Amino acid sequence: MGQLTGRTALITGASSGIGRAAAQRFVAEGARVYVTGRRSEALEESVRELGDQAIAVPNDVSDLDDIDALFARIAADAARLDIVFANAGGGDADQPLHSLTPEAFDRTFGTNVRGTVFTVQRALPILNDGASIVLVGSSSARRGTAGFGVYSATKAAVRQFGRVWAAELAPRGVRVNTVVPGPTDTPGLRGLAGNPEQADEFVGRLAGSTPLGRAADPAEIADAVLFLASSQSSFITGSELFVDGGEVQVYP
Known part of the structure; x- marks a missing residue:
């Protein structure tokens, strides 16, 4: 019996990196996992590796129609979710204020904030009471790093949504936590x-x-996500779990 035996999970952005590592970890612990990503070929490769416990649904979280299609697919399977790992996100390395474009701003906020918000919102009708939602923050949200204003602002927004959702969903026993990776080789x-x-x-x-x-290796972040997704963290909600090699806590 694994830690997630009998549970159903959704992982967005699971084509590679942290999302893919989390999918591997969840399947190894017995979960049935819906995995999403924009790159269909990479997503299918991931599912072939994961085996029969994984179901691929190509998806762009910045597109509300795609999000709705994702949950229509899950509902068609008569599945209910015990875990949502809202991992899909990204950003450009260099977006200083003087050269920032509206298109770049909208692209980063569209994926990291809009995508996260409406993925979680659309999951609510099929989310079991007592479920776990794991969001992805960033150590950059705690630092004033030149060129990372938009990206770090999106992650600060995600962190605040996590606090509010923890309060809103507590009556259902749903926990909401944020994993905060440091530099991760993805x-x-x-x-x-x-x-x-x-x-x-x-x-x-x-x-x-x-x-x-x-x-970090992506598998190290996946271990932390598993902890937040599992019953081992049953009395933790609204929190941030830093998996950053001490970056923020030691070198603030």
């Missing part, structure tokens, strides 16, 4: 480097911002 992070030749240097530079002196 394809998404490496993509911010601009080109593959610079990726190792870019990740290494970010890793140097942590007391542990390295970037």
